[in-house]
Amino acid sequence: MRFMVMVRATKASEAGEMPSEELLKAMGNFNEEMCRAGVMLAGEGLHPSSAGARLRFVGDRREVIDGPFADTRELIAGFWLLQVRSLDEAIEWMKRAPSPTDDGDSVCEIRRVYDADDFGAEFTPEARAQEERLRAELASRHSLSPNQRKEFT
Secondary structure, three states, rough: EEEEEEOOOOOOHHHOOOHHHHHHHHHHHHHHHHOOOOOEEEEEEEEOHHHHHEEEEEEEEEEEEEEEOOHHHHHHHEEEEEEOOHHHHHHHHOOHHHOOOOOOOEEEEEEOOOOHHHHHHHHHHHHHHHHHHHHHHHHHOOOOOHHHHHHHH
């Protein structure tokens, strides 16, 4: 199972404040531990919402809304993508993480990523084949080994 761990934004992250050297080192060590255990598939920090935009879909119309966005509690400042056996395992890994903010007050949300089998009969053999082709193409573009590619299918 794959899980996305989303790190909620704070006033500091939205102001573009960079983490301390100490926090960067602690995060690097934690990420390295997860990589060695084969748990971490990806992880990144995100620029503040002032450097981003939202796209609102209204029927056939597309509306672009430039950042910054007001409600910090609903914004994401970074993420991890984990591959583990269960939600409980994802939680246990994240309990070991250093707090993503220097003040130690932060929130992470853990959500399961859909797998092909979760979509049922509506995910036709043709759609599955297309998905497999796209994943193979992405994996080859990013120079993943065959074993790493298996993690994404």
